[in-house]
Amino acid sequence: MSGNASPRGSTTTSVAVENDNRAAKNNRRTSNLSQQDQLNNDSPPPSPVGSGADRNNKACCFCWCCCCSCSCLTLKNREPNKNQNKEATKLEKLQESNEPPTAEEIILWSQSFDKLMGNLCGRRTFREFLRSEYSEENMLFWMACEDLKNENNAELVEEKARLIYEDYISILSPKEVSLDSRVREVINRNMVDPTPHTFDEAQLQIYTLMHRDSYPRFLNSQIYKRLVQQTQTTGSQSSQLLLLQQQQQQKQQCSQSTSS
Numbered sequence: 001m002s003g004n005a006s007p008r009g010s011t012t013t014s015v016a017v018e019n020d021n022r023a024a025k026n027n028r029r030t031s032n033l034s035q036q037d038q039l040n041n042d043s044p045p046p047s048p049v050g051s052g053a054d055r056n057n058k059a060c061c062f063c064w065c066c067c068c069s070c071s072c073l074t075l076k077n078r079e080p081n082k083n084q085n086k087e088a089t090k091l092e093k094l095q096e097s098n099e100p101p102t103a104e105e106i107i108l109w110s111q112s113f114d115k116l117m118g119n120l121c122g123r124r125t126f127r128e129f130l131r132s133e134y135s136e137e138n139m140l141f142w143m144a145c146e147d148l149k150n151e152n153n154a155e156l157v158e159e160k161a162r163l164i165y166e167d168y169i170s171i172l173s174p175k176e177v178s179l180d181s182r183v184r185e186v187i188n189r190n191m192v193d194p195t196p197h198t199f200d201e202a203q204l205q206i207y208t209l210m211h212r213d214s215y216p217r218f219l220n221s222q223i224y225k226r227l228v229q230q231t232q233t234t235g236s237q238s239s240q241l242l243l244l245q246q247q248q249q250q251k252q253q254c255s256q257s258t259s260s
Contacts, residue, residue, distance in 0.1 A: 101125065103231035110219055113211045117142075125227070129218045130210075137175040138206050138214070141168040145203040149196045161194035169202070177206055 101121035109116040109125075116122040127139045141164070148160050168177045169187055179187075183202050190198040218224055 101227065106224075106227050106231055109224070113215045116215070116218075117207075125223065126210075126214075126218055129221055129223050130214060132221075132223070133214065133217070135214065137168060137177055138210050140175065141177050141199075142203055142206055142210070144168070145199045148199065151196055157196055158194050161191065161198050164199060165191060169199075177202070178209065179205060 099121075101119075105119055105121055109119065109122050116126055123139065123143075127136060130136045130139050144160070144164050144167070148157065148164065151157050151160060165187070167173055167175055169179070169184070170176065179202055183205055186201055187199060
């Protein structure tokens with residue numbers, strides 16, 4: 001009897017140890033799950049709008065205020081710029097599609113800078129010359145100011161004034177025009193409440209700069225000399241044609257008189 005009791009006792013002891021190990025594993029697993037649940041509960045819920053870094057990349061469709069800089073608002077703000085650029089492109093194409101200047105117009109350009117700038121073909125030709133000297137922005141700025149002065153819609157005035165400032169006044173623009181500090185201060189004050197005459201002093205300063213600096217070089221440039229030569233050539237050809245027509249008319253009159 002005593003020999004059979006020993007194996008039973010060892011078997012009972014091993015089963016108890018195994019049960020204790022299983023209970024310890026279950027306790028550890030339960031503890032890990034409870035800790036994970038606690039961490040999930042402590043973490044803040046995800047924001048529907050997103051962090052400040054994500055606002056520039058994601059559109060906050062649920063935000064109806066103007067306090068955030070989301071991509072949807074950025075795209076809406078860019079739409080007027082696209083329309084404005086399209087209108088400016090159409091205007092330039094219409095100007096470029098005009099007929100070439102006449103001989104009388106080309107001669108008037110050399111008489112005064114005002115006559116050159118007052119003529120559509122003259123402005124187009126002078127702009128071509130400024131482009132060759134990498135100073136086309138002066139003419140573009142002057143033309144933009146003229147367009148602004150002819151605008152009566154208050155919203156369009158504000159939009160066009162902002163575009164002119166960004167394109168030609170801002171120091172970050174590649175098309176910045178040369179203005180002194182006093183005129184820049186005047187512009188900054190005027191931009192608080194833009195009007196059609198916000199850039200009048202700046203426009204006058206650029207006009208004077210083109211008159212004194214670029215206009216004399218334009219009259220001595222190959223662009224203007226080529227136009228003058230073309231008019232002289234066409235003028236001599238037209239005078240020769242007139243002489244031939246007069247000679248033919250005289251011959252016809254003589255033949256008619258002899259036949260009669």
